[in-house]
Amino acid sequence: MPREVAIIDTSVANNASVRALFERLGLQARLTCDVEDAIEADALVLPGVGAFGAGMGLLDECGLREPIRERVAQGRPTLCVCLGLQMLFEQSEESPGVTGLGVCAGGVTEFPNSVVRPQFGWNLVPAGAADDGGYAYFANTYRVTQAPEGWDVSWSEHGGRFVAAMRRGGVLACQFHPELSGAYGAKLVDSWLRTAEVGTPC
16 A cells, blocks of 8 residues: 555645545645656646646646656556546547647547536446445536546446546546545545555556
């Protein structure tokens, strides 16, 4: 089990709640934009609130694009939250022309006009990549509709099926916010921490 957690400092509102979740689970959590820290940390969190282009711009500004891409590709313990999940893909309709991390093929698309956008609130996450499943808190306008090759996926429904969570090796990516998802979110993150093997590629 990881001894400490490094959280990429995106300077947005959910940093504090993400950090508080890990502290409630008994782990030291720190904010960082340091390349070496992102590479060497026992566990890394890529949180996300905001636009796809701004998120990728921050990673590029800090020199973190390749270190995070390689870490995820190797299956090392990494938690990607909301926008963090979307940045694993090649592109997003939210920010045309901006290249994502490209760990997963495909792109991110907007919810259709037939449903409320953004999706704010609780939605069911079935068992699968998200362990036993439960109700989680979502806040998203964009989503992934195709399962990436080689990943275990849990699906939710909002204007059609979309990826709620996906897992490969030590990497867990959640479209929802586990730090805002009460007992279910805390249990999921605790399970991820306990099963992720430090330094072991998938």
